[in-house]
Amino acid sequence: MSIQLTRSKALAFSLPALIAILPFLGACFFIFRFSISGEPSRIEGFSIQPYLDLMTPYFGRSVWLTLRLAFIATLLAMVMAVPLAFLLTNLRSRFARRSLTIVILLPLILNLLVQAYGWILLLGPSGVLNSTLRSLGIIERPIFLLFNETGVLLGLVQTSLPLAVFPIVSSVRGISREHLEAASSLGASHWRTFFDVTVPLLRPGLFGAASIVFAFNASAFAIPLLLGGRRVQMMGIAIRDMISPLFNWSGAAAAGMILIFVTLIVLLFSAWLARMTSEKVEH
Amino acid sequence: MPAIVRAAGQQPLAGKELRLLTWSDNTGLAILDHIAKPFEEATGARVIADRTGSTSEMVAKLRAAGDRPQYDVITLAGVGAVELAGDGLLAQPDLNRLPNLEQVDPRFRTGADGHGIGYLLWTGGLIYNTKTFAEPPKSYAEMWDASRQNRLFLPPSTWTDALDTIFATGKMLGGDGTNADEAFAKLAELRDSILTFGENPAQISELFRSDALDIGGVYAPAFYADELKDPANSNMGATYDIDEGFFADLMYTIVPKAKPGDDDVVHAFIDYTLDANVQGKMAEAVLNGPINQNAVMSDGAKASPFIIKPEQMGDAAVVHNKAFVADVREDWITRYTQTLA
Numbered sequence: 001m002s003i004q005l006t007r008s009k010a011l012a013f014s015l016p017a018l019i020a021i022l023p024f025l026g027a028c029f030f031i032f033r034f035s036i037s038g039e040p041s042r043i044e045g046f047s048i049q050p051y052l053d054l055m056t057p058y059f060g061r062s063v064w065l066t067l068r069l070a071f072i073a074t075l076l077a078m079v080m081a082v083p084l085a086f087l088l089t090n091l092r093s094r095f096a097r098r099s100l101t102i103v104i105l106l107p108l109i110l111n112l113l114v115q116a117y118g119w120i121l122l123l124g125p126s127g128v129l130n131s132t133l134r135s136l137g138i139i140e141r142p143i144f145l146l147f148n149e150t151g152v153l154l155g156l157v158q159t160s161l162p163l164a165v166f167p168i169v170s171s172v173r174g175i176s177r178e179h180l181e182a183a184s185s186l187g188a189s190h191w192r193t194f195f196d197v198t199v200p201l202l203r204p205g206l207f208g209a210a211s212i213v214f215a216f217n218a219s220a221f222a223i224p225l226l227l228g229g230r231r232v233q234m235m236g237i238a239i240r241d242m243i244s245p246l247f248n249w250s251g252a253a254a255a256g257m258i259l260i261f262v263t264l265i266v267l268l269f270s271a272w273l274a275r276m277t278s279e280k281v282e283h
Numbered sequence: 284m285p286a287i288v289r290a291a292g293q294q295p296l297a298g299k300e301l302r303l304l305t306w307s308d309n310t311g312l313a314i315l316d317h318i319a320k321p322f323e324e325a326t327g328a329r330v331i332a333d334r335t336g337s338t339s340e341m342v343a344k345l346r347a348a349g350d351r352p353q354y355d356v357i358t359l360a361g362v363g364a365v366e367l368a369g370d371g372l373l374a375q376p377d378l379n380r381l382p383n384l385e386q387v388d389p390r391f392r393t394g395a396d397g398h399g400i401g402y403l404l405w406t407g408g409l410i411y412n413t414k415t416f417a418e419p420p421k422s423y424a425e426m427w428d429a430s431r432q433n434r435l436f437l438p439p440s441t442w443t444d445a446l447d448t449i450f451a452t453g454k455m456l457g458g459d460g461t462n463a464d465e466a467f468a469k470l471a472e473l474r475d476s477i478l479t480f481g482e483n484p485a486q487i488s489e490l491f492r493s494d495a496l497d498i499g500g501v502y503a504p505a506f507y508a509d510e511l512k513d514p515a516n517s518n519m520g521a522t523y524d525i526d527e528g529f530f531a532d533l534m535y536t537i538v539p540k541a542k543p544g545d546d547d548v549v550h551a552f553i554d555y556t557l558d559a560n561v562q563g564k565m566a567e568a569v570l571n572g573p574i575n576q577n578a579v580m581s582d583g584a585k586a587s588p589f590i591i592k593p594e595q596m597g598d599a600a601v602v603h604n605k606a607f608v609a610d611v612r613e614d615w616i617t618r619y620t621q622t623l624a
Binding site: 041056057058124125126130141142144147229230231233241243244246247 | 339340342343346347433439440441477478479480482489490492493494495613616617620621624
């Protein structure tokens with residue numbers, strides 16, 4: 001059974017959500033306006049100087065680092081999310097399914113600070129891993145998986161995994177058994193069925209999940225701050241440093257606009273790729 | 284007990300409130316324990332404390348508030364007082380209402396054109412690993428030693444200690460510390476040696492304890508009063524005996540021009556920070572140098588090499604020209620971040 005809503009009713013029901021989004025759109029507008037302000041600490045006049053000031057090797061490195069870490073973290077999260085999504089949809093025990101769902105959701109439920117300190121307790125210089133390796137006589141001085149890009153990647157993958165799993169779960173549930181049975185009855189092996197039938201049908205869901213995870217990771221702030229030891233200058237950190245202590249609001253706004261723009265480009269490319277590949281499948 | 288409080292009888296400021304902004308680290312905690320709390324008990328006033336990371340953040344907060352500040356009193360590094368005074372955001376406390384000021388070394392009574400009242404001396408040198416160094420390092424050049432690869436920490440860009448580090452590098456290269464271009468070129472060589480920036484002093488302590496760090500600076504021993512007493516477990520040592528000198532900065536107490544609170548309680552609080560007992564307690568708790576010449580300290584604290592008393596400053600102490608530092612601060616913070624991150 002499906003519930004059909006007229007356009008006017010749908011609009012009426014959506015009104016609270018639209019109103020809730022308005023302040024965000026307003027904030028985006030002011031960030032844009034600040035980014036072209038003639039004064040660094042207040043909105044006054046017009047200038048593209050805040051953007052020109054960002055044309056430095058340092059900011060270029062920060063953009064590149066942000067894109068690279070967000071991309072790698074997205075790739076890793078997706079590789080882990082696909083089997084998890086299949087497992088979740090194939091579990092017959094309701095208890096097991098709910099338990100696994102809660103475990104996957106935990107990174108969304110737990111405070112980021114708590115998660116970061118969890119990593120420090122595990123992988124920090126006096127953490128479980130280093131203590132164990134030391135007590136076994138394997139190392140003399142601690143090995144470092146935190147306070148560098150590795151630490152930030154671990155944190156990004158962990159925190160974004162649930163965002164990857166659940167859209168894929170929806171796509172997996174949407175795959176008709178008839179397609180798989182037809183492939184099987186025509187003699188296709190399990191792997192052939194997976195790559196020629198399952199993956200193409202999953203593709204829109206995969207691209208959708210990857211887009212959300214990428215956008216989430218590209219705008220990360222707490223994880224690079226806590227697990228990067230202030231050495232991994234992703235754009236979130238660079239923007240924060242411009243606001244305090246430099247008080248360069250227009251520069252921070254310009255950097256924020258660049259982050260939004262770059263993320264949008266990646267999302268649009270992802271959507272285009274999903275559409276193109278879907279059209280191929282349909283043909 | 285300060286004279287202003289004694290003179291006014293018991294609980295003279297009962298019912299009044301004072302909004303204090305101070306640091307979020309252990310030095311801020313010491314202010315709450317050794318200044319704010321006993322002040323409340325002595326006067327009946329209530330101190331509402333807010334704590335933040337660094338002087339730069341305090342400056343940013345006060346600038347953002349403009350003519351509607353949330354705070355009555357702020358303790359911060361000298362350069363912050365000079366910048367805010369330059370912005371016209373500070374009031375000049377009435378020195379006649381600060382009787383304890385008479386006991387303060389005349390060099391450290393006021394600053395920032397009378398807008399800052401001396402508070403304590405913040406001193407910075409090198410922090411080192413006692414396992415790695417049999418003797419304390421004698422030069423900042425130790426940080427450039429190839430064996431420190433990935434075992435070095437530096438202060439974060441937002442701290443005034445980062446400005447000291449730039450100065451120290453310049454002096455190490457033979458300049459007077461203001462030779463910033465040379466210093467930044469030299470600092471760039473450290474980029475791949477840095478394990479972390481010391482934004483979290485507790486984390487730095489943990490890294491020394493686990494033998495993950497060899498050396499770092501310019502950094503204040505003030506964070507490590509307990510660790511420095513027990514180097515066998517903490518692996519931590521600190522030294523001011525450095526060829527290029529150590530850094531001493533007079534911290535100030537300032538009062539925003541349009542503060543929300545009462546003048547009496549503000550002056551009573553500032554005077555209380557200068558009390559001989561309070562200064563002694565703060566010196567012992569966080570190794571800050573007392574500026575009250577009669578500061579009451581234990582024999583151990585008097586003999587401590589980590590608490591610099593005004594009479595010990597001598598030629599080795601590098602005291603910045605605050606106007607110069609205020610002038611270059613933003614540029615140097617940006618360059619420090621861009622050079623090392």
